[in-house]
Amino acid sequence: MRSSPPSDVSGRAYTDDRPMCGVGGAAEQGDEADEAWSTSELRSLSPVFGGPSGPSRSSGGRTMSEVSTFRLYVLRAMYLLLVVGLGLTIWPGILHAPEDLPHMNGVVRSLLGALSLLAILGIRYPLGMLPLLFFELVWKVIWVLAFGLPVWSGHRLDPGMQETLKACLMGVVLCPLVIPWRYAYAHYLKAPGDPWGRRAASGPS
Secondary structure, rough: OOOOOOOOOOOOOOOOOOOOOHHHHHHHHHHHHHHHHHHHHHHHHHHHHHOOOOOOOOOOOOOOOOOHHHHHHHHHHHHHHHHHHHHHHHHHHHHHOOOOHHHHHHHHHHHHHHHHHHHHHHHHOOOOOOOHHHHHHHHHHHHHHHHHHHHHHHOOOOHHHHHHHHHHHHHHHHHHHHHHHHHHHHHHHHOOOOOOOOOOOOOOO
């Protein structure tokens, strides 16, 4: 004779399809929620760090246009220009630095050397490394406004500062031309920021 499944006080029978309620069931539900959250986060980041693998969506649900292939190659050319230019002008001074090199000169060479190495990643990930171009644009604008133009207006440019001013002005012109500003606005200003803490898993209590 078959025994009926156990039931609660209301007469409803317990079945194997009911969710587990103990510590083990809560842990399984938590793992599933974490996995779902991680998957959604990776999907939201893939347009930024994996290139234009698919169209991203704005907060209103409308599809943002992809960055064109031509623009991606223009970005790669900009990163290549940084790699070659800094490689020829900065890295010889890093590899064969004089012993009496002033402290801040060594700091500047190290910073620009790091910039050239990171620009290599930009050739492969032109959209993911856009913050590198933001940095390149911002520091050159600061130098031109705070140091280059005052010295130029006072007719005190020496050959070294003249070359630096030319290089910075070239960056100030080229960076705004190659940066896809619509994409940058959608992903770095309009998109929601990363959570400050662990996101609570939503589900039945």
